[in-house]
Amino acid sequence: MSTLYAISGVTGMTGNELVRQILADPDGTDHILGFDNFYASSIDTVSDCIDDPRFEFFEYDLNNDSEMDDFKNRILALKEQYQELIYINCAAVVHTEHFYHVNETFETNVVSMKKFLDQAVSVGAQKYINCSTSEVYSMNSWNEHGGVREDDFLTISDAEHSQRTSYAVGKLLTEFFMKDAVDNGLIKGCSIRFANVYSKNERFPKHIIPFIINSFKENGKVTLLENSRKNRRTFLNNYDSCSAVLALAKTVSSLDGSVYNVATDEEISIIDLAKLCAEKMGIKDPVIEFEGFRASDPERRLLSTEKIRTRTDWKPQVTLEIGLTECIANYLNGQENA
Numbered sequence: 001m002s003t004l005y006a007i008s009g010v011t012g013m014t015g016n017e018l019v020r021q022i023l024a025d026p027d028g029t030d031h032i033l034g035f036d037n038f039y040a041s042s043i044d045t046v047s048d049c050i051d052d053p054r055f056e057f058f059e060y061d062l063n064n065d066s067e068m069d070d071f072k073n074r075i076l077a078l079k080e081q082y083q084e085l086i087y088i089n090c091a092a093v094v095h096t097e098h099f100y101h102v103n104e105t106f107e108t109n110v111v112s113m114k115k116f117l118d119q120a121v122s123v124g125a126q127k128y129i130n131c132s133t134s135e136v137y138s139m140n141s142w143n144e145h146g147g148v149r150e151d152d153f154l155t156i157s158d159a160e161h162s163q164r165t166s167y168a169v170g171k172l173l174t175e176f177f178m179k180d181a182v183d184n185g186l187i188k189g190c191s192i193r194f195a196n197v198y199s200k201n202e203r204f205p206k207h208i209i210p211f212i213i214n215s216f217k218e219n220g221k222v223t224l225l226e227n228s229r230k231n232r233r234t235f236l237n238n239y240d241s242c243s244a245v246l247a248l249a250k251t252v253s254s255l256d257g258s259v260y261n262v263a264t265d266e267e268i269s270i271i272d273l274a275k276l277c278a279e280k281m282g283i284k285d286p287v288i289e290f291e292g293f294r295a296s297d298p299e300r301r302l303l304s305t306e307k308i309r310t311r312t313d314w315k316p317q318v319t320l321e322i323g324l325t326e327c328i329a330n331y332l333n334g335q336e337n338a
């Protein structure tokens, strides 16, 4: 079946790898219309695909109504040539420091997510994949049985604790829009709660893995938050975040409007992560300092992925060992801006 994909935030970590995986078969007949406003990425992340005629890129802003009308018209012009139309919303205000920008977070992650969903419905798309976040689990991101499940009740920290929670609350609201659209028979779709995603091509060293590698490289030491003395996390390579999106998109029975956790089981403390990076970078006795404290940061974030593993054939492929080696090789080769 030939599919037309409409992807927002296409040069971001998840979007750019989606392009690569969709176009992986050189004889494939799928086509991608993607856009990004380069809020947190650059065209370089898709430089290996940009000349492929099956991929069309546009510098558009999800929050700009007239640009979104142009995008809609481009979709309508192509739609009839494909058997299926799938919308994937990857555009979002994501990086740690931006979580505190509540107005921007609301506009992009909530209002424009909803408009993009409305557009998908209005052009007759069959499916919509909504990227949510495991941050919705907030302070209850793990339990005594191990991973939190999609139907566990949530206890969210609030504005009294941190503005940062607005990111999680906004994403949670998008899950309701998704479910409502499916329940009303407008489209098929689901929401995905990703764990911490990383990529060897991350442009800015904001997330913890590139931050650690970059700090060791530039300063010979790393300064972590006080929370890192205890905190543990799992890390999802963007190869696996994308393969999960595509596995769900291809499994119609999974697109019931509900939510899927997507993560690995490989939990590591942030201190051990820093030590592992140092070891891989050839640094003996790394200097690790602590400064600052982030409220509303759970000690662990461990997700049960039983639901997606039961309903699709997805499972993560990239171990932290392999993923970190690739990240470090990229950074040490001076390709961090790739």
Ligand SMILES: NC(=O)c1ccc[n+]([C@@H]2O[C@H](COP(=O)([O-])OP(=O)(O)OC[C@H]3O[C@@H](n4cnc5c(N)ncnc54)[C@H](O)[C@@H]3O)[C@@H](O)[C@H]2O)c1
Binding pocket: 008, 009, 010, 011, 012, 013, 014, 015, 035, 036, 037, 038, 039, 040, 041, 042, 060, 061, 062, 063, 089, 090, 091, 092, 093, 094, 095, 108, 131, 132, 133, 134, 135, 193, 194, 195, 196, 197, 198
């Ligand atoms: N990175 C993570 O750890 C993580 C974890 C959980 C969920 N998610 C979710 O997964 C999705 C994909 O995130 P990612 O990891 O690829 O992050 P990313 O920041 O690499 O990609 C997001 C992309 O959206 C673009 N963007 C932002 N605002 C835009 C706008 N107004 N118009 C057009 N493009 C815009 C950015 O430039 C960027 O390229 C997001 O919805 C995010 O909330 C990410």
